[in-house]
Amino acid sequence: MIRETAVILVCGAMSLFSYPKIDKILEDLDGRYSMVADVKAKVELTQQKANQGTKKLEMTYYRSDKDKTFLIVMDAPENEKGNGYLRMEDNFWMYRRNTRTFQHINRDESIGGSDAKGDDFEDKKLTEMYKAAVDSNGNEIISDDTLGKIDVYRFEITAKVNDVDYPKKIYWMRKDNGLILKEAAYSQSGTLMQTAYYLKYTTIRKRQIAVKILYVDEFEKGNKSVVEISGISIDDLSDDIFTKAYLENLSK
Amino acid sequence: MNYLIKISLRNLQRQKRRNVLLGVAIAFGTMVLIMASAFSHGISDVLFNQIVVYVAGHVSVNFSENGNQFTQVFHDGPRALDIIKKAVPEMRSVQESMGIMARAIGNAKSDNIIMIGVDLKAGDEQDAKDAEKNFKMITGSFSDIGDTAIENAVLLSEQKAKYLNVKKGDILRVRYKLLNGQDQASRLTVAGIFKPANLFMSVPVMVEVKALKKLLGYSPDDIATLYLSLKKPKKDAVDVADKIQSLMKPSLAGIYADITGKDSIRARVTILGCKSDTASKRLLKSKISLIDSSSEITKESVFISDSLASVLKVKPGDQIPLVYIAKYDNDKGQGYLKISALFKSDSVIPSNVILVNEIDFYKVFYSKWPADFTKIPEAFVPDSQSSIYGVLSKEWNLLPRVKTTSEMTKQQREVGSKRIRGTSVSVQSMYESASAVLNLEKALYMITFIAVMILFFIILIGVVNTLRMTIRERTREIGTIRAIGMQKSDVKMTFVFETFFLSLFSALAGTVAAFAAMNVISLFKIDAGDNPIGMLLTNGHLHFAPTAVSIIGFIILIIAIAVATAYFPARKASNLSSAEALRHYE
Numbered sequence: 001m002i003r004e005t006a007v008i009l010v011c012g013a014m015s016l017f018s019y020p021k022i023d024k025i026l027e028d029l030d031g032r033y034s035m036v037a038d039v040k041a042k043v044e045l046t047q048q049k050a051n052q053g054t055k056k057l058e059m060t061y062y063r064s065d066k067d068k069t070f071l072i073v074m075d076a077p078e079n080e081k082g083n084g085y086l087r088m089e090d091n092f093w094m095y096r097r098n099t100r101t102f103q104h105i106n107r108d109e110s111i112g113g114s115d116a117k118g119d120d121f122e123d124k125k126l127t128e129m130y131k132a133a134v135d136s137n138g139n140e141i142i143s144d145d146t147l148g149k150i151d152v153y154r155f156e157i158t159a160k161v162n163d164v165d166y167p168k169k170i171y172w173m174r175k176d177n178g179l180i181l182k183e184a185a186y187s188q189s190g191t192l193m194q195t196a197y198y199l200k201y202t203t204i205r206k207r208q209i210a211v212k213i214l215y216v217d218e219f220e221k222g223n224k225s226v227v228e229i230s231g232i233s234i235d236d237l238s239d240d241i242f243t244k245a246y247l248e249n250l251s252k
Numbered sequence: 253m254n255y256l257i258k259i260s261l262r263n264l265q266r267q268k269r270r271n272v273l274l275g276v277a278i279a280f281g282t283m284v285l286i287m288a289s290a291f292s293h294g295i296s297d298v299l300f301n302q303i304v305v306y307v308a309g310h311v312s313v314n315f316s317e318n319g320n321q322f323t324q325v326f327h328d329g330p331r332a333l334d335i336i337k338k339a340v341p342e343m344r345s346v347q348e349s350m351g352i353m354a355r356a357i358g359n360a361k362s363d364n365i366i367m368i369g370v371d372l373k374a375g376d377e378q379d380a381k382d383a384e385k386n387f388k389m390i391t392g393s394f395s396d397i398g399d400t401a402i403e404n405a406v407l408l409s410e411q412k413a414k415y416l417n418v419k420k421g422d423i424l425r426v427r428y429k430l431l432n433g434q435d436q437a438s439r440l441t442v443a444g445i446f447k448p449a450n451l452f453m454s455v456p457v458m459v460e461v462k463a464l465k466k467l468l469g470y471s472p473d474d475i476a477t478l479y480l481s482l483k484k485p486k487k488d489a490v491d492v493a494d495k496i497q498s499l500m501k502p503s504l505a506g507i508y509a510d511i512t513g514k515d516s517i518r519a520r521v522t523i524l525g526c527k528s529d530t531a532s533k534r535l536l537k538s539k540i541s542l543i544d545s546s547s548e549i550t551k552e553s554v555f556i557s558d559s560l561a562s563v564l565k566v567k568p569g570d571q572i573p574l575v576y577i578a579k580y581d582n583d584k585g586q587g588y589l590k591i592s593a594l595f596k597s598d599s600v601i602p603s604n605v606i607l608v609n610e611i612d613f614y615k616v617f618y619s620k621w622p623a624d625f626t627k628i629p630e631a632f633v634p635d636s637q638s639s640i641y642g643v644l645s646k647e648w649n650l651l652p653r654v655k656t657t658s659e660m661t662k663q664q665r666e667v668g669s670k671r672i673r674g675t676s677v678s679v680q681s682m683y684e685s686a687s688a689v690l691n692l693e694k695a696l697y698m699i700t701f702i703a704v705m706i707l708f709f710i711i712l713i714g715v716v717n718t719l720r721m722t723i724r725e726r727t728r729e730i731g732t733i734r735a736i737g738m739q740k741s742d743v744k745m746t747f748v749f750e751t752f753f754l755s756l757f758s759a760l761a762g763t764v765a766a767f768a769a770m771n772v773i774s775l776f777k778i779d780a781g782d783n784p785i786g787m788l789l790t791n792g793h794l795h796f797a798p799t800a801v802s803i804i805g806f807i808i809l810i811i812a813i814a815v816a817t818a819y820f821p822a823r824k825a826s827n828l829s830s831a832e833a834l835r836h837y838e
Contacts, residue, residue, distance in 0.1 A: 050362070090551075090671050104669035106320060108433060162432035188430065188469075191437035219427045219437055220355065220362055 019142045022132030022155050028178060030125045032208055037234040039063040042075075043227065047114050050222030057112045061121065062241050069242045070121055072111060073250060080112045084247040085121075092118050093244070097251040102244055115215075115225055129164050130157040147182060151175045166193060179208055184218075192218045204232055256742055260749035267722065274718050275758040278810065281711040282762025285806050287770055288704045290798035292697045297797045298790060299693045300485050300682075308686035309349070309479025311340075311493045313500070314678045317618075319671040321664060324350070325431055326648070326675055327618045328579070329475030332500070336478065339495045344481040347374035348461055352468060354428035356440075356457070358416030365412065367428070369461035369476070372398045387458075391420040392444025398460050404467065405443035409454040413445045420444060424457075430469040438467055473580055473621060485682065493681035497653050500677055502646040504634065505617055506625040509576035511589075511606075513564025521560065522625060522632040523574070523589075523606045525613030525645030526553070528673065532643040539640050540595050540607070544568075547593035554589050555607040557597040568593055578620040585620030600640055605632050610645045610673040617647075618675070651678040657687040708810075716817050719751065723825045730825050731833025740826040747822030748815055755814035759807040770796040 045057040058076035063069070070087045074080040082097030085105075093102040094109075107119040132140040133156035142155035152172045159167040166185035173180050183196040200212035209232065217223035240246055264271055304310065313332065317323040326332055336346055350369035356362060372395070387394045390410055397405050406424065408416075418424060424440040440459070448454040459467070465476070482488050507523040526536055526549075533549045543558050556566070566572055571590045578585045589608060597603035608616075625631040634641050649672055654660045660680060667676050682690060723730075730743060777792045789795065 091669075104665070106322075106668070108429075159434075162434065165433070165435050167434055185435075187427075187435055187437045189437055193427070193435055193437060219425070220357060 019140070019153065019155075022140045022142055022157060023127070025153075025155065025173065025178075026126045026130060026132075026157065029180065030127050032178070033210075037205070038065050038237040040231075040233040040235070040237060041229050042231040043072075043229055045112075045114055045116055045225060045227050047225045048223065050220065055114065057114055057116075059112070062237055063121075063123070064237060064239070064242050068123060071242055071247070072121060073247070074112055082251040083112070084250070085111060085118060086242065086244065086247060087118065087122070088242065095244070095247045100248060100251065102247075115223075116227075126157075129159060129161055130169065131160045132156075133158045133168065145172060147172050150181065152181060177208075180210070194218055202232070204234060256745050257749055259746050260753055263746070263750050264753060270718060270722075271754060274715060275754055275761070277711045277714055278755055278758035278814065279762035279765060281708045282759045282806065282810055283766040283769060284707060285704045285810070286763060286766035286798060286803055287796070288700045289802050289806065290766070290770060290796040291794065292700045293797040293799060293802070294790075294795035295696050296693050298795055299689055301481075304485070304682050304686045304689055305479065305481045307689065308680070308682055310482040310485035310489045310682050311480040311496065312349070312680050312685055313478040313480075313496060314680065315475075315477060315675050316664075316667060317675050318614075318673055319668050319676070321668060322429075323431060323433075324477045325470065325474050326476075326677065327471070327474055328621045328647070329473050330580070332475060332478070335499045336480065336496060339499050340480060340482070340492050342483055343492075344483055345374040346478055346480050347371040348465075348476040349479045350461060350464055350468070350476045351456070352428055352464070354426040354457075356416060357425045358418040359422065361415060361417045363412070363415055365408075365426070366456045367406075367426070367459050367464060367467075368456040369464040370397060370407075370458045371461040387444075387446040390445045390447055392442075394444065394446075396443035397458060399443065402441050402443050404438060404440045404459065404463055406440045407444045407446055407458040408442065409448045410445050411448070411454045412457065413442065418442050428468075431474075432469060434469075436467075436469075489681040490683060493679050494653065497650070497679040500650055500679065502648045502650055502677075503624075503626070504641075505613070505645050505647045505674075506631065506633070507574075507576050507585075507617060507622045508625040508628045508631040509574040509622075511564070511572050511574045513566045513570075513572060515565060517564050519560060519564055519604070520630060521574075521604045521606050523608055523613070523616075524634070525610045525617070525674075526607050527643050527645055528610050536607075536640065536643045539600060539643075541598065543594040543596060550592075551609050551611055552590075553592045553607075553609045554612065555593050555595045556591050557601070557603040557605065558594045559597055559603040560606075561591070561594050566591060574616070576620075577623045579623050580621065583620060585616065585622055587616035587619060589616075600638060602632055613645055614674045645674060648675040648677050649673075651676055653679060654684050657684055660684050708813075712813060712817055715751075715755075715814055716821070719747070719818050719821045723747065723821050727825070727828065727833050730828055731830045731835075734828070734830035734833060744819075744822045744826035747825060748818055751814050751818035751822075752811060755811045756807075759810045763803060763807065767798070770798070 039061070040063075041061050043059050043061050045059070047055045047057070049055070056076065057074065057080065060073045060075060062071040062073075067089075068087075069089075072085040074083045084095040084097075086093045086095065086102075087107075092105055092107055092109075094105045095102050105118070107122070108117050110117060111121075132142075135141055140155070142153055145152050145154040152174055154170060154172050156168065156170045167188050168186040168190075170184040170186070171180055172182040179201055180198050182198070184192055185194045185196075187193050195216045195218055197214040197216070198210045198212075199214055200210070201208045202211045203209070209229070211229040211232075213227045215225045215227070217225075300310070313336065315324050315326040317325055333346070340346075348369060348371060350367075352367045354365050354367055356365045387407060389407075392407070394407070396402065397407050399405050408418075413419065416424065420442055422442045424442060425437065426440055427435065427437050430436045440457070446453075465474070470476070480492065482492060505525055509521060509523055510518055511521055512518050526532065528551045537549050540555065542555070547553075556572075561567060564572070568591050571588050573586065573588055575584055575586045577583075589606065589612060595601065595607075597605075601607070626633045634644060651663055651667065654663055660678075663678065734740075734743065774793050774796060776794075778789055778794065779792065
């Protein structure tokens, strides 16, 4: 009896220690994705909706590292060209080229009429928003899995703050290099709402950046969006870029 | 006097055909005037008691949290309702107004919808009947919306049901935002399909308000924007709004809590919120002695006294849990605070006080409304004369009353752009919030009134002409009665009485005819289709609302105009000398 109990304990301990801690994974992910530099990049968003055809948006994204400010300048389609979105501290403005006016909008408002929102472009830390999900025994929910032929860890996290889109997420992370390959987002009612596939990564200053992501709307079948990031530059950006005047000058 | 009346009445019977025709003209004018007035009042009735009540309320109490117009919630709901019931003891109803955009998926079809909360218990029996009238059910029953045995029962219009390809008993899957901004998916059951009373009713999907609040994540003590329906809206709306405004003044916000430091050391403290605008931060900096003078006051600041930090063995950067007694249900609230800096306590800010930035403060405060800290003897309650009183957060932010719709829009924009923390509360009467609808009512009334008065003046020209003819015809008769001794004033009064009785009888006949015509017209059903004019109909019928005051007023007006019109020809007739009148020959 004592021997049997000892075996169960050892096996339990082994399985417990064979997985990395989820909070540590989140910390690593924050470190991996957090770009400690100014950033300029071209972002292409292709959105396909059931029975509505395809919509393609192109924009230039500028981010200042020191004060968490960002600017989005729309490059395409033609009717959106020159419009922009400027985030400074708590303020978020939308600029309309035609009327040359700035309007205060909420962070959760759409960018260029797409499903993308202002807060999607913010630099948010996973560790501040989520924590490891635990099962009824108090163990973190993490297991082995495979995506295609790639060995991955499948782990679950839950929100620790309300300020998130989805209170529960499941990630599939490569075992060999720690890159996220897939992310499933669930609503409070437990419905799978969205799946994200991280299709392509690039390395900048030894940090892995996802440059092609496919978002599949699991609620309304047939809707999907592809985000492609290119022309990433991490050179210092002038403070003048993050001003209303810069946006206004662009449309002159 | 009696003989004058008798002569007048006899004279009325002399030229029967002419008087009947004149009487018909006056009666017709009266009928049109009363009908137009009743129709105008009917529109007014529909606008005030059906459209304004649902669109903006006669008086509304609006809430928005953290400057977000879509987060319409007030967390101390029982208190707000109590204040309103005290302020307005005689109101028809108070109901929560909730509308939320959602994406709905039916049977292989999807569409955007608006989920609207319907409060089945608000209002009196008449309101319930009106509600049932608005929802002419094709399948299912209106009351099924409140059936808790059905999973999230909803009613929708036949147009929406057709588009989403659903029928009674089918499930609608919906995606929407919860109160906290999270994406949520739920299932709704089609409990009934109705024929919309007007164009606007074809869009929303109706959900029982309690069920909708639950779907959106409201807690039991949370309420949404309140719409008040008054018994005398035109007269009382502004006064009621002013009264509620004066009673909704917020008190200082504070939490008396147990906090736990290192080694499970506990202390009881008063937690106060601090405003984050530049002026408040500057004032606080001048009043607080920070241990580390390089510490900045930011929107993330949480200050704890050095002596309390020493007792709890905590330092800046540490996170401390807190627990407190909630206001309702003997419940407890809890939260965390992350210390950012230490201050030296003094007589203004004692050691058992924690000053918290308003973002984190309201997060805890609103998560579970705390018991009133001012009634706890051990709690620190700053005096209103205290030098830091101005920087401390109130329970909510009461916005000043506005006078016009444009001021209201400007105010809403400012609340959003300044991202005012906490719940902003604004009280509005329909004159500010629904001025467009009220202006429409005024315009319709004026157009109707002017058109009818023009018609009536045309009729009066006929009256004057007829009187002049009558006097001319009776000139020799006037000479005779003047010769046998009738006074000038009596002659004048004979004509005035004659006109008075003619217009009185005609006006009464016109009133009867107006009621008959209104009843007949009301029987016809008008299919307005998608025409917005349909919103002015009641179940497809024209709605007339005649009032006794206006009818009596119109009859008096008609008689007065007719008598005034008759007065001058009558005076001219009475001024004729008898000899001259007797010589008159045509």
